[in-house]
Amino acid sequence: MSTEPDLRDDIRAFPFPFTQDTYRYSINLGPAGQPVHTPAGQWGDSVVHIDGRYSEELAQRRDILRRDPSRRQVLAHMRPAAWDAMLTLMRELSLAYPDTMTLHREAAGRFHWINRRTGIDQRFAYGDPRTLPQEPLAFIGDQVQEDIVLLDQREAQLFVDAGLVCFASNWSFGFNLGMSFLQVHGPVPRIHDTGIAARAEKFAMRLQPGEPYRRTNWSLSVGGRLDQSTETYPEWGPARGRTLDLEDAAFGAEVHLRVEVQHLVRLAESGCVMFLIRTYQLPLEVIAQVEPWRDRLAAVLAELPEDMADYKGFLVYRDRAADWLRARAPAAP
Incomplete structure (x- = not known):
């Protein structure tokens, strides 16, 4: 099986996030599993999504965890939720990819999991760590491209008490571990004054x-x-300030639209909430090839309030990105 990503597939399945020419924070929630059609294809058929970057992204996650094991943590009271999350994700994978993923229940509490993409063939007893080669969140986290956060519900609040997060966008799972939902979202501009954070929780x-x-x-x-x-800001943060010095061709190749598809799933056995984050990226030079995407992203960037662009980390090159996209539009006849 080839491990090279299929860029055409990246475009077809890209979850372009804008439905209008302006953007403001909103709860933005809808039922999962319903496909969304775009000018390039569609996305959203399933809770978990495997694409041509599967092997590459799993290898990246393993490397990150080798260097920083704190990206995966499970507080003691969340161990049952980790088992619940693993089994739930196995079921979702087997529903979405039955040709390569199968989960069989062999007896009460005993299962047989097969992942033909990775060569895994594992029988296990639910809740018994001796029957898995790794703890459950590590085992399933090595088979999905999504990051996983587990939220405990108590005291009429949600708390970030377990997870495996290697692809965070300018935040730290280790820092947020143990925080409440509202504490985690404290730095986000506008969402508290408008009540969005409280309504989302x-x-x-x-x-x-x-x-x-x-x-x-x-x-x-x-x-x-x-x-x-x-944690790795010194490795990627300084590049943002250098974008203004890039030639046009390099700018379009280096600057990416980064989109997260986030799923909220109530776990049946533990009662916890599983928050899945799947990250997709396309460079502006590819976005510009899809005319409706090019025009809409340019409009969104040009209109976006400065505090939101600043929080998202691209204020320094926001205007250039909008201008770059507009310049890719064909000249009027």
Whole structure:
């Protein structure tokens, strides 16, 4: 099986996040599993998504975890939720990719998991760590491209108490571990004054098992690097300031539209909420090839308030990105 990414597939399945020429923070939630059609293709058929970058991104995650094991942490009271998350993701994978992923229940509490993409053939007893080669969040995290956050619900709040996050966008899972939902979103401009954060938390706490929801989030990034956690800021942060010196061709290749498809799933056994984050990126030079995307992204960037562009980390090159996209439009006859 080839490990080379198919860029055409990247375009067809890219979750372009804008439906109008302006953008403001919103809860932006809708039922999961319903395909969204775009000018280039469609996305959103399933809760988990495997594409041509599967092997590459799993290898990146393993390398990140070797260098920084703190990217995966499970507080003691969340160990049952980690098992619940693993089994839930196995079910989602087997539903989405039945030709290569299968989960069989062999007896009460005993399962047989096969992932033909990675060569895994594993029988295990649910809840018994002796029957897995790794702890459950590590085992399943090595088979999905999504980052995983597990939220405990107590005291009428949600708390970030477990997860495996290697591809964060300018935040730190280790720093946020143990924080409440509202504390985690404290730095985001506008969402507290408008009540968006509180409404989003209440919505998540009303989730029912078997009824997952999703939303998108987005930013611009430089270089196409997936791991943009605050722990590695010295490795990727300085590149943002150098974008203004790039030639036009290099600017279009280096600056990416970065989109997260985020799923909220109520775990049936533990009652916790699983928050999945799948990150997609396309360089502006590719975005510009799809005319509706080019024109809409240019309009969104030009109109976006400065505080939002600053929080998302691209204020320094926001105007150039909008101008660059507009300059790619064909001249009027």
